[in-house]
Amino acid sequence: MNVRELRKLYLRQERTTFCPGCGYEIFINCFLRAIDELGKRLDDYSFTAGIGCSAWVPNNYFRADNFHTAHGRAIPAAIGLKLANPELEVVTIGGDGDLTSIGGNHLIHAIRKNIPIAVFCLNNFLYGMTGGQVGPTTPLESKTSTTLDGNHEQPFDLMKLVLSVGGRYASRYPTAYPHLLKKGIENMLASDGFRFMEVVSQCPRQYGVRNESSTASRMIALQKEHYLSKEKARGLSMNELEGRIVFGSFQSANEYVRFLSEEQ
Amino acid sequence: MSHVITIDQSLCRGCNLCLDVCPKHVFQDSAEIGAAGLKTKQVVDADKCTGCGLCELHCPGAISLDLLPDQVFSRLVADERARTTQSEARGGWKEVNSLLTPGRYFMTGNDAIVEAALAAGCRFFAGYPITPANEILEEMSRRMKAVGGKFIQAEDEIASIFMVMGAAWAGLKAMTATSGPGFALMQEGLSLADMAEVPCVIVNVQRAGPSTGQATRPAAMDMIEARYGSHGGVQRIVVYPESVQEAFDLTIHSFNLAERFRVPVILLSDGYLSHLSEKVEIGERIRVYDRIYVPGEPAFGPTADLAAPSMPRFGDGEALQATGSTHDRSGKRSTADPSVQENLVFYLDRKILSHQEELVDCEELFLDDAEVVVVAFGTVGRSAKWAVKEARGSGRPIGLLRPRIVYPFPAHRIIELSRSVKTFVVPEMSQGQMSHVVGQSIAGEVVPLPQPNGQIIDPRRILGYLLEGVW
Numbered sequence: 001m002n003v004r005e006l007r008k009l010y011l012r013q014e015r016t017t018f019c020p021g022c023g024y025e026i027f028i029n030c031f032l033r034a035i036d037e038l039g040k041r042l043d044d045y046s047f048t049a050g051i052g053c054s055a056w057v058p059n060n061y062f063r064a065d066n067f068h069t070a071h072g073r074a075i076p077a078a079i080g081l082k083l084a085n086p087e088l089e090v091v092t093i094g095g096d097g098d099l100t101s102i103g104g105n106h107l108i109h110a111i112r113k114n115i116p117i118a119v120f121c122l123n124n125f126l127y128g129m130t131g132g133q134v135g136p137t138t139p140l141e142s143k144t145s146t147t148l149d150g151n152h153e154q155p156f157d158l159m160k161l162v163l164s165v166g167g168r169y170a171s172r173y174p175t176a177y178p179h180l181l182k183k184g185i186e187n188m189l190a191s192d193g194f195r196f197m198e199v200v201s202q203c204p205r206q207y208g209v210r211n212e213s214s215t216a217s218r219m220i221a222l223q224k225e226h227y228l229s230k231e232k233a234r235g236l237s238m239n240e241l242e243g244r245i246v247f248g249s250f251q252s253a254n255e256y257v258r259f260l261s262e263e264q
Numbered sequence: 265m266s267h268v269i270t271i272d273q274s275l276c277r278g279c280n281l282c283l284d285v286c287p288k289h290v291f292q293d294s295a296e297i298g299a300a301g302l303k304t305k306q307v308v309d310a311d312k313c314t315g316c317g318l319c320e321l322h323c324p325g326a327i328s329l330d331l332l333p334d335q336v337f338s339r340l341v342a343d344e345r346a347r348t349t350q351s352e353a354r355g356g357w358k359e360v361n362s363l364l365t366p367g368r369y370f371m372t373g374n375d376a377i378v379e380a381a382l383a384a385g386c387r388f389f390a391g392y393p394i395t396p397a398n399e400i401l402e403e404m405s406r407r408m409k410a411v412g413g414k415f416i417q418a419e420d421e422i423a424s425i426f427m428v429m430g431a432a433w434a435g436l437k438a439m440t441a442t443s444g445p446g447f448a449l450m451q452e453g454l455s456l457a458d459m460a461e462v463p464c465v466i467v468n469v470q471r472a473g474p475s476t477g478q479a480t481r482p483a484a485m486d487m488i489e490a491r492y493g494s495h496g497g498v499q500r501i502v503v504y505p506e507s508v509q510e511a512f513d514l515t516i517h518s519f520n521l522a523e524r525f526r527v528p529v530i531l532l533s534d535g536y537l538s539h540l541s542e543k544v545e546i547g548e549r550i551r552v553y554d555r556i557y558v559p560g561e562p563a564f565g566p567t568a569d570l571a572a573p574s575m576p577r578f579g580d581g582e583a584l585q586a587t588g589s590t591h592d593r594s595g596k597r598s599t600a601d602p603s604v605q606e607n608l609v610f611y612l613d614r615k616i617l618s619h620q621e622e623l624v625d626c627e628e629l630f631l632d633d634a635e636v637v638v639v640a641f642g643t644v645g646r647s648a649k650w651a652v653k654e655a656r657g658s659g660r661p662i663g664l665l666r667p668r669i670v671y672p673f674p675a676h677r678i679i680e681l682s683r684s685v686k687t688f689v690v691p692e693m694s695q696g697q698m699s700h701v702v703g704q705s706i707a708g709e710v711v712p713l714p715q716p717n718g719q720i721i722d723p724r725r726i727l728g729y730l731l732e733g734v735w
Contacts, residue, residue, distance in 0.1 A: 003320040004272070004328035012596075014275060014325055021279035025324040033321070046578045048430065059587060060597065065578040067433055067460075068587035068597075069426060070452050076390075076423035080430020080438070081578055083414045084388050088434065088579055109419035178321035204279075217284035220322075 006032040010042040011061045021216025023175040023201030024057055024122055030178050031120075034185035045189075046081055046088045050074040050103060053129045054095035054122040072103025075110045078117045089118075091189075096123040097135040100156055104136070111167045111194050118188055118195045121158060124203035132206030143210040158198040160260075163253040167196060170256070171249035174200035176223035184249060200227065200247070233259050267315045268330040269307045275326035278302035282319045282327060288312040291319065351580040355523075355556035359549045360385070363411065366548040373511045373537040374399035374441075376544055377467055378407055380515035381439050383550050386465070387413035388431035388438035390424040392446060395479040396535040397469040400441035421446035425453030429462045433586060435577030437519055437554075441467035443535075445476065447486055448493070455494035456588040457528035458612060461564060461572065463555055465518045470534040470693075472718035481718030482535035484642060484693040488701075490530045491671045498609060499616040501525065501623065502671040504532040504642035506649075508542045514668060520553040521623075525615055526572035532670070534693070536643050536720045562593035566611030570618045616672055624674045627666040630656055634663030636730070637681055638689045639702050641670055644721050648691055651726035662730055670698075675705040682706040689713060691726050 007014060010032055018024050035042055043064040049055035051071035059068035069077045074092045082090045092099075099107055099121045110117065126144050127133040134144040134151050137158065141150040162170040169191060173181040181199065188195045202208065202219035213219050230248035233241060238261050246259040269290065276298065282291045282305060290313050294306040305326075313329075320329045363383050371379070378400055381389075389404040391397075401417065408415040414431065418424040424440040431438040442450060447468045457464055472478035473485050486493075490502045501521050505511040515531060522529040561574035563584055573593070576582040585595030590605045598604040616623070627645070629652055631637065640648035645666035652664040665681070667674050678688070688706075690699035691713035699712035713735050715721050729735045 002328050002330055003317075003323070004325055007325045011325075016324060018324065020277035020324075021281060022324075026322055029321045029323070043581065043583055059585060063583045065433075065580075065582070065584045066586065067430065067578075068585070068589065069429070070456050070588060073422065073426040073453070076418065076426035077430035077433075079416065079423075080388070080390065080427035080432075081434045082430075083416060083427070084431035084434030084436045084438070085577075085579060105419055106423055109423070175322075178318065179316075182321070216279045216281050220281065220285065 003029045003033060006036055010063050012063050016061055019205040021204045024053060026175040026178050027122055027199050028057060030182040031185055033182045034189060038186055038189060044089060045091045048074040048078040048092045050094045050098040052095040052098050054093055054098060058093050072098055075103060075106040079110060079115050082115060082117055092117055092119045094121055096121060096137040097127045101136045108165045111162060111165050114194045116193050120197050120199055122199045122201050124201045125207050128203045128206045159250055159256050162196045163250060163256055168193060168251055169195040172198040172200060172247040174223040174227045174247060175202060176220045266311045267313045267332060269310055269313060270328045271305055272326045273298045273304045276305060277324050281322040285318045285322050350559055353558050355554045357551060357553050359551055362546055362548055362550055364546050366546055369544045369546060370541055371508060371544055372539055372541045373508050373533055375403055376508045376512040377515045378403040380512040382407060382411050384516040384519035384552050386437045386439050386519060388436040390416045390418045390427035391440050392418050392421050392424050394443045394446045396471055396538045397441045397443045400467060421449040425450040428464045429457055432462045432464050433578050439465040443469045443471045444473045444486055451494045454528050455496050458496060458498050459588045460586045461526040463522040463526050464528050465522050465531055466528055467531045467533060469538045470532060478718040480535060482693060482720055483718060484534060484644060487697040490532060498612040500530060500671050501527055501616060502530040502532060504670050506642055506646045508540060509544050511537060512544050516550060523553045523555045524572060526575060532642060534643055564591060564593050564595050566607050570614050620672045623669050623672055625668040626674055626677060629664035631663040633661055634685055635661040636687045636689060637663045637665055637685045639665045640691055641667060641698060644691050644693055647721045647723040648726055650723040651730055654727050655730040660730060673701055678702060679705055682708045687711055691721050693721060
């Protein structure tokens, strides 16, 4: 089946309400493609979501069991589902603010307890649905609706965050590389234990317009400039890695930090 | 022979990603303006397409890329995916054997709640340490194992209530226990349990507040919060026992009510009852109710008869949409329609209020000719009972009304009594909360007897007031 047919089969409505150029559409396509290639149906999975654009992916669109909880609370709800019925394959889809700010405490404790759920963090670098406020992953100097002269707070590196509290499965894929993203989703869904993926996604409407990249294409091009797969990064020197963000799947903090330059 | 690319212009959002991500520049704007007021996209050079799929992976559903047969990814075809297994209908009343050997036990209020919960079929507990509810958490960690249930100590009370709701959607009867500050944190989750109709039981072992207050001391300071604390403020069922025996019986009752009405039931206790040890009789058989599930029925209200709707669990194959947003009967969000919002909120209230008569459960003493009636709840009711009996012994026309189910509040009983009763007296382990509730529906005199000092109310103090009018 092509993506269009998968969307017809598995989405509750063909046309979403995401803004034109939204990266979450790419995530939806890659997710559906991934489960298809695993030989699974979408309703083989149970979804939990919090609040924000990210929550709409499973709650409004995925034709599968879904619990749309409160802001930040998707992970505890997922833990309840998984513990109560270990046969359920539980997937949490949240945003960067949702999972790492208001829900940050739940995230680190789910990692510590190694609850076997798959958590996708759709990172658009700010609070998109509420108007583009600064979030825990907003890059330094970025303009948002609450940091008009640029963000001065150090953002989270979500790979460092997850791996430093004992995570054994942290992955990061940008929407600019949908084939790699799809493969990453496949690998993650087929694995066990607590799994985390940061889906680096473009938000042209809220982030792009304020930061001189108002088209999705420009934001995708910028992702390609900055993000580098760990396979490609392996042979590079620290100088060559300067300003680059490495993506892929990481099993330990040691594996990840060697790709970081000193400032990072 | 080339791959076939088709574009459904009605789904094109005009983001132009297809133009820019295609390495072969197969797509172009056409001169035509489509229905959305955007230039439609066209395929100009399909022969160049390598079938890489970047266009369709970036596209919000408008582009279909049909690959040559040897490149098709999909392993299954649509009709193979039709679900063949279907869950069967389930739920309703049943009788089960008591888990403990029937007989007489000596246990604390906290322990009685644990044993009764397990007897009622509770198989999931999530909680966070807080005095004076700790023993429920500790005892659950031990006992849940014995009955094959699931126990988890959460990172905070917010997580606890959301874990409980997750477990409820997986099909288990679930509970958490906390006290004042933790109960405040749970209000967010409770509001969702109201809205998404998630059955669960929340024990609030009340302690003296505000804030940290006196953690080990009893109070009844969350009487209003239990009913009105959450955003949205819909009707709640709130239960408050006076003794360890009642704690046992009303815990089973709380689970049955939660399952029948698909609501969170608040089981109140306090720092006194939690640690009080006394006799409990446990019978051989216990009547329990399991939530109803009818395959294919809508999973949410408003139902025409105001009964709780069918509750599927995750994995039943119903593609459930459980949400705290305003929703229709299927669970589909409807966040702008005023009638859907109003009907849903009224339904959530009426689901409980329409069963109000059945939900009234009061201990009544000497009410036939009473001119003064003491209205008391939980452990205070116990002090009041002794005082009322003593006052009667002195020939005073005094009676007692002790609602075991605090909410829905038995207002009509108060109204009925107010025809002959001159004064209602409301002793409370707070600055006076329920006295306002008692006074809401009547014009007559309501006297608050507040005692927010972190101590149980001495029965002699109530008697003193009844005989001499001094508090």
